[in-house]
Amino acid sequence: MRKTFLIIAFFSAIIFNVPGQGLGGPGTIKDDGRFAASTKQLNQFFRRFNGEESVDGTVRFYPEDSLYRNIPLRKGFLNILFDNQTSSVSPDLKNQFIQTTLSEVYPHYLNFHREGWYAEVETDFIFKGKREKVTLIMKIQAEGLGYEWVIDKVIFEPFKTLFNKPVGDQKDFLHPLSHELGFMNLRRAFQDSNQPESFTANSYKPDYLAIFLYEMKQNNLRFETVTGLKFHFFQIQGWYFEVNQFNRPGFNTGWLIANLVRLAPGDKETILKYIYDQE
Amino acid sequence: MNNKFILFLGLFLSASVAVMAQDNISPARKQAIDSLALEKVKDLSKYVSIIGSKETQFSEANRVMDRAEELFAPGAEMGVSSINTQEIAYYKVRRYFERLMALNYDRVNITWYDIQYISDLERQPDGRYVGVITVYQRFEGTSIETGMNYKDTTKKDITIYVEKKQTQIAGRTIEFWDVMLGDVRVTETSA
Numbered sequence: 334m335r336k337t338f339l340i341i342a343f344f345s346a347i348i349f350n351v352p353g354q355g356l357g358g359p360g361t362i363k364d365d366g367r368f369a370a371s372t373k374q375l376n377q378f379f380r381r382f383n384g385e386e387s388v389d390g391t392v393r394f395y396p397e398d399s400l401y402r403n404i405p406l407r408k409g410f411l412n413i414l415f416d417n418q419t420s421s422v423s424p425d426l427k428n429q430f431i432q433t434t435l436s437e438v439y440p441h442y443l444n445f446h447r448e449g450w451y452a453e454v455e456t457d458f459i460f461k462g463k464r465e466k467v468t469l470i471m472k473i474q475a476e477g478l479g480y481e482w483v484i485d486k487v488i489f490e491p492f493k494t495l496f497n498k499p500v501g502d503q504k505d506f507l508h509p510l511s512h513e514l515g516f517m518n519l520r521r522a523f524q525d526s527n528q529p530e531s532f533t534a535n536s537y538k539p540d541y542l543a544i545f546l547y548e549m550k551q552n553n554l555r556f557e558t559v560t561g562l563k564f565h566f567f568q569i570q571g572w573y574f575e576v577n578q579f580n581r582p583g584f585n586t587g588w589l590i591a592n593l594v595r596l597a598p599g600d601k602e603t604i605l606k607y608i609y610d611q612e
Numbered sequence: 613m614n615n616k617f618i619l620f621l622g623l624f625l626s627a628s629v630a631v632m633a634q635d636n637i638s639p640a641r642k643q644a645i646d647s648l649a650l651e652k653v654k655d656l657s658k659y660v661s662i663i664g665s666k667e668t669q670f671s672e673a674n675r676v677m678d679r680a681e682e683l684f685a686p687g688a689e690m691g692v693s694s695i696n697t698q699e700i701a702y703y704k705v706r707r708y709f710e711r712l713m714a715l716n717y718d719r720v721n722i723t724w725y726d727i728q729y730i731s732d733l734e735r736q737p738d739g740r741y742v743g744v745i746t747v748y749q750r751f752e753g754t755s756i757e758t759g760m761n762y763k764d765t766t767k768k769d770i771t772i773y774v775e776k777k778q779t780q781i782a783g784r785t786i787e788f789w790d791v792m793l794g795d796v797r798v799t800e801t802s803a
Contacts, residue, residue, distance in 0.1 A: 361726040362750055368727045373746045374769065376731035390729055395639050445734070457699070477737030558699045559691075580695070582802045 372414065372587035375564065376445075378576060381410035382434075383442045402442070404435055411435070416579055416589040430572055430593055441569045446473065446480060449568040453608065455561030458554050460491060466560075467545075470609060487545045488610045496539045498530045505531040541611065563591075565608055571596050573604050637733055637741065637774075641789070646730045649772045649791045652683050653728070653745050656770070656793065659683075660749070661722045664712050677709045685773055685792040692798040700797075717753030717762070724749055725765075733774055741774040742794070748801070769797040 369389055372378050380386040384407035385394050394401040411431045415422060434441045443450070452471040457464055468488035473480050498504070505526050511518050522532040530537070548554045564576040575592035579585070594604065606612075637645065659680035663673050690708040691700040703711065725748035733741040746769050753762045771794030778787050 361724050364725050364727045364748070368725060368748050373729045373767070374731055374744060376744065377729060380732075393639070393642070393732070445732075478739040479735030479737050479741075481737050558701075560698045560700075580799065580802055586802075 367582075367584055367586070370413065370584040370586070372589060375576070375588050378414065378588040379443050379445055381414055383407070384410060402440070404437070404440075407435055413585065414590055415593075416577070416591045417585045418579075418581075418583070420589075420591050422590070422593045426593055426595065429595070430569075430574075433572065434569060443566065443568050446475070447568060448472070449566065451485065451565045451608065452482065453563050453565060454559060456559050457557040459557055460489075460548070460554050464557065465489070465491060468610075484542060486609050486611065487542045489541060489545060492539070492541045492544055493612075495544075496530045497528065498533065498537075499528060507532055538611070564588075565604075567601055567605075573601065642733060645733065645774055645789055645791065648789070649730070649743065649745060649774070650728065652772070652791055652793055653747060653770055656680060656683055657724050657747065657749070660709075660712065661724075663709050664715070664720045664722045664751075666718060666720050668713075673713050677706065677713070680709060681706055683793045685794050688771075688794050688796070690796045690798055694800045695802060705796075715753060716755070718756040719752075719754040721752040722749060743772045743774065745770045745772060765801045767799045767801050769799075771795045 372381060373390075377386070377390060380390075380393070384400070384402045384404075386392060387394070387400070388406070388409070400406055408431065411434060415427055450472070452469075454469040454471060456467045456469060458467045459465070469484050470486040470488070471482050472485045474483050476483075505521065505528065507516070507518055507522060522529055526532075530539075545554065562578065566574050566576065573594045573596055574590045576588050577591040579587065579589050579591075594600065596604075659676050662668050662676045663680065668676070684705050688705050690703045690705060692703065692708075693700050727748060729746040731744045731746075733743045735741050746767060749766050749768060751762075751764050751766065754760070773792045773794050775790050775792070776787055777790050778785055780786075
């Protein structure tokens with residue numbers, strides 16, 4: 334009950350602060366508070382998460398400001414940074430996460446420039462004349478005088494089925510005395526077999542991004558459009574969360590936490606493996 | 613001619629933010645840059661309203677399109693998506709304005725919400741800074757013949773490029789921050 338009151342009070346503060354914003358010209362439409370409440374940019378998600386801006390988003394707080402990373406301010410923001418309409422995140426898990434994040438001894442913050450967060454970009458490409466879905470996993474890296482987004486991995490179904498290395502006695506091989514024949518039996522690997530991956534080392538993993546770039550350079554892949562975007566965060570120690578954009582009526586909109594997982598040892602690697610989806 | 617140039621330069625600089633030689637952007641400087649960027653976005657919103665209005669003469673709309681285009685860095689694009697499709701349709705800025713002008717309504721009313729959000733400025737590898745300003749636009753189009761009335765509200769995420777430039781005035785080198793608009797993402801909202 335008290336929490337509901339706090340959330341309502343927080344939204345009310347947002348709504349009553351609205352008139353200070355705006356393009357200001359005559360005939361502008363007054364926002365009823367929905368756009369003010371919406372987490373409009375991922376940048377705002379970071380600022381709200383860290384408590385680095387005013388409730389209405391018009392003032393950016395810096396370390397010298399008294400409200401910079403203020404705990405009650407952050408608490409108000411964290412409550413509205415969750416998808417509170419469709420998400421399956423339990424209130425208990427959410428509270429545990431908020432408590433960990435707001436710990437007075439060791440508070441946690443998000444850092445735009447630090448590793449541990451990724452963008453998952455859904456795109457459409459034309460591959461050899463056919464429209465195909467491509468997922469790009471992207472990350473921020475330092476470069477030159479600033480930063481840039483770069484492609485870390487690519488997920489592309491036609492490539493995943495391209496390499497299907499057989500196992501056990503199904504697998505072709507070059508016998509262990511092939512060297513004595515000057516590897517004349519390579520013909521078996523390169524001409525007779527349609528699964529040349531059979532002759533690779535156990536440690537071999539295809540680099541789909543390299544193939545993707547090669548196919549693009551060969552003009553076999555042509556970018557069409559972006560169809561979706563979400564973000565994965567591992568920056569809060571012991572936690573993983575996913576941020577999606579919610580474009581819907583109401584006050585709980587914009588970039589919000591859609592999925593939250595408390596990480597046990599080894600879970601991070603499992604989730605990363607799932608996100609990267611390279612096998 | 614020379615006087616005209618100096619007058620133009622003076623006006624240009626008054627719309628820019630003079631700075632000392634430094635690379636980091638202080639909070640005060642950021643605020644000044646935000647104001648300058650917001651002025652450009654206001655100009656853009658004004659131009660969009662004029663271009664979209666059916667009361668605007670063709671020649672005047674073309675003149676305003678030229679002015680609007682000058683706000684943008686070369687090659688800037690508009691990426692448009694609707695509620696029904698997440699797919700982004702890409703238009704060059706000029707093409708977007710031309711499409712807006714050619715919309716088949718008898719009455720068009722474009723207004724803006726009294727809200728915007730300005731991101732932090734992040735530095736790019738080339739040393740320029742980049743930010744995003746978010747604004748919301750209300751569009752209403754009426755067709756008298758069919759009696760159709762179309763309304764939508766779009767969120768516009770506008771890229772701003774911030775660059776430190778130099779100019780010589782009376783033998784002195786003056787540095788200032790200049791703002792150009794870049795790609796714009798247009799998303800239809802459920803509002």
